[in-house]
Amino acid sequence: MSAYTIVNNDFIPADKASVLITDLAVQRGYGIFDFFKTINGRPIFLDDHLDRFYHSANQMRLTVKQNREELKTLLFELMNRNKLPDSGVRITLTGGYSPDGYELVSPNMIITQQPLKINTEINRQGIKLITYPHQRQMPQVKTIDYLMAIWLQPLIKERGADDMLYHDTGLLRECPRSNFFLVTHGNEILTSNTQVLPGVIRKKLLSLNGQNFTVQETPITLDDLKNCKEAFITSSTKNILPVTEIDGQVVGDGQAGEITVQLYYMLQELIAADS
Amino acid sequence: MSAYTIVNNDFIPADKASVLITDLAVQRGYGIFDFFKTINGRPIFLDDHLDRFYHSANQMRLTVKQNREELKTLLFELMNRNKLPDSGVRITLTGGYSPDGYELVSPNMIITQQPLKINTEINRQGIKLITYPHQRQMPQVKTIDYLMAIWLQPLIKERGADDMLYHDTGLLRECPRSNFFLVTHGNEILTSNTQVLPGVIRKKLLSLNGQNFTVQETPITLDDLKNCKEAFITSSTKNILPVTEIDGQVVGDGQAGEITVQLYYMLQELIAADS
Numbered sequence A, B: 001m002s003a004y005t006i007v008n009n010d011f012i013p014a015d016k017a018s019v020l021i022t023d024l025a026v027q028r029g030y031g032i033f034d035f036f037k038t039i040n041g042r043p044i045f046l047d048d049h050l051d052r053f054y055h056s057a058n059q060m061r062l063t064v065k066q067n068r069e070e071l072k073t074l075l076f077e078l079m080n081r082n083k084l085p086d087s088g089v090r091i092t093l094t095g096g097y098s099p100d101g102y103e104l105v106s107p108n109m110i111i112t113q114q115p116l117k118i119n120t121e122i123n124r125q126g127i128k129l130i131t132y133p134h135q136r137q138m139p140q141v142k143t144i145d146y147l148m149a150i151w152l153q154p155l156i157k158e159r160g161a162d163d164m165l166y167h168d169t170g171l172l173r174e175c176p177r178s179n180f181f182l183v184t185h186g187n188e189i190l191t192s193n194t195q196v197l198p199g200v201i202r203k204k205l206l207s208l209n210g211q212n213f214t215v216q217e218t219p220i221t222l223d224d225l226k227n228c229k230e231a232f233i234t235s236s237t238k239n240i241l242p243v244t245e246i247d248g249q250v251v252g253d254g255q256a257g258e259i260t261v262q263l264y265y266m267l268q269e270l271i272a273a274d275s
Helices: A024-028 A046-059 A068-082 A147-151 A153-158 A200-206 A222-226 A258-274 B024-028 B046-059 B068-082 B147-151 B153-158 B200-206 B222-226 B258-274
Strands: A004-007 A010-013 A018-020 A031-039 A087-094 A109-115 A127-133 A163-168 A178-183 A188-191 A214-217 A230-235 A239-246 B004-007 B010-013 B018-020 B031-039 B087-094 B109-115 B127-133 B163-168 B178-183 B188-191 B214-217 B230-235 B239-246
Touching: A004 A068, A010 A068, A024 A087, A024 B024, A024 B087, A024 B147, A031 A046, A046 A068, A046 A087, A046 A200, A068 A087, A068 A109, A087 B024, A127 A153, A127 A230, A147 A153, A147 B024, A153 A163, A178 A200, A188 A200, A200 A214, A200 A230, A200 A239, A200 A258, A230 A258, A239 A258, B004 B068, B010 B068, B024 B087, B031 B046, B046 B068, B046 B087, B046 B200, B068 B087, B068 B109, B127 B153, B147 B153, B153 B163, B178 B200, B188 B200, B200 B214, B200 B230, B200 B239, B200 B258, B230 B258, B239 B258
Parallel strands: A127 A163, A127 A239, A188 A214, B127 B163, B127 B239, B188 B214
Antiparallel strands: A004 A010, A004 A109, A018 B018, A031 A087, A087 A109, A178 A188, A178 A230, A230 A239, B004 B010, B004 B109, B031 B087, B087 B109, B178 B188, B178 B230, B230 B239
């Protein structure tokens, strides 16, 4: 049986869920979203994601009709109907059906759930990044703007890489769908302090600061890449994914670094505690 | 009777036209469009708009299924059915229904037509602009990305203005839906030479260079605003619209300038010749 998608308050078979073409997402690319995982039917870090969802909505002047409890009720009803224990749930809020195609009106909310394979072992081989000069607009909001990310996909393939790392005149930012961290030879774990999405996994890692690790938000640069010992990216889908090559240069010994591996399994414990 | 909208090759009553929520416009804000006017049932500068539409599609790696003649046939069939002599026609091309919500697939094309009041007299009172630091991404492509434009609407109202003029570290660019021109005390008509949308009306004005006027693409700055004699914006909807105040400072004598008025009526002649 096909899964359901929620469009506003209606449960619609996922393959039929639609919006009118007057929606400001279609007309003007205007919308926000958030995304969380479920493991064994339990949402992971749900309150962190809802915090960010309401924050994004507020920043973008979009009104969420449901308060947090009402939204949770909707989410759990969707999960109960869909019976997808391991899944990704996406809540999208668009600019709505604007009569003049420009002014913000009552938003449309869309909630989808899809099966997701949950990783519980680190990918030791890691991935290859290329750097690219780009600063996301409204970086602290999880908007639907992935124009540059999707446009650059052929370049990534052409360069034999897996993803790209944005920088703004040399200051490292983030990947299109994940935050970026590096580990220095002094074993400091660093991530950009500004102009990036406040990722939920990023936040969990920052909360480990002082517990055997130094994890800090600070300006980091393209030059810092040349001297780093380890690197990895974080996201709710990927958890922690080692980066073993950047712009053709091997990071560390070309395998997941020791600290990256430790962090991965510490994060797994945090996830297990929430699931 | 309600107008029709084309979704791919189907004619749908305009208030029912929809796309599935898996479309990359909804998921990732990925799409392009173009917009032209019809006067007395005749499209204005249609080939210029189709040139730009195909160029935008190509730049964004979106395949238009129809060649130019097939697309024209579709457009004229829509106009014949809708019987809206004075109208605005918008052709939107989205990233399509992407199975993984990220990779570009077969685009969806949406063509809408709406009644439009055609102006044939210049608005002598003009409009007020505020300047704002922002560089549009992919400026030479008519993407659906209006995130910043819509987000800034309340600021415009708060400042008692009508629209905003983007600049990139002092270099003037454009307004969200129009190009910007200024007239110097030496009667030179200038518009930004780079990082702006190649507007069709902008192109028509540039073609007047040498015919009694000097119209040029050149770097122009915030400082140039302080010394300009006249200013105006151009778009297919607005034609030429005088700017009489910028950041609270009156431009010229606070009315449409002499050269702006002359250009307006020269443009009217070009439009009449095409309609």
